[in-house]
Amino acid sequence: MDEFTRIRILRLIGSFKKSHGRDINEAELKAGGVSPADLDHLVRDGLLDKYQVTAGAGNVENRYKVHRDWRELKPT
Numbered sequence: 001m002d003e004f005t006r007i008r009i010l011r012l013i014g015s016f017k018k019s020h021g022r023d024i025n026e027a028e029l030k031a032g033g034v035s036p037a038d039l040d041h042l043v044r045d046g047l048l049d050k051y052q053v054t055a056g057a058g059n060v061e062n063r064y065k066v067h068r069d070w071r072e073l074k075p076t
Contacts, residue, residue: 001041009034009042013066023063039064 012032016024029039042048048064055061 001038005038006042006047009038010047010066013048013064017065023065026062026064029064 009029012029012034013024016028026036026039030036039048039050043050043064047067049067050062050064052060053063
């Protein structure tokens with residue numbers, strides 16, 4: 001994954017949080033053109049934090065938030 005893709009994904013997540021007031025889930029990221037492999041890579045690099053929440057009707061969904069200090073972290 002190149003640096004442009006990293007920044008695009010991080011900005012997408014940040015703008016979603018700003019406009020919707022909540023963290024973005026995996027289905028919304030896939031609809032935005034982000035692949036699951038890219039998400040896993042960003043979580044491994046420490047740029048994203050992944051957590052699970054219980055949505056309506058007891059469904060569990062994965063949500064992602066940008067690590068607070070992502071600009072200071074160096075990609076591996």
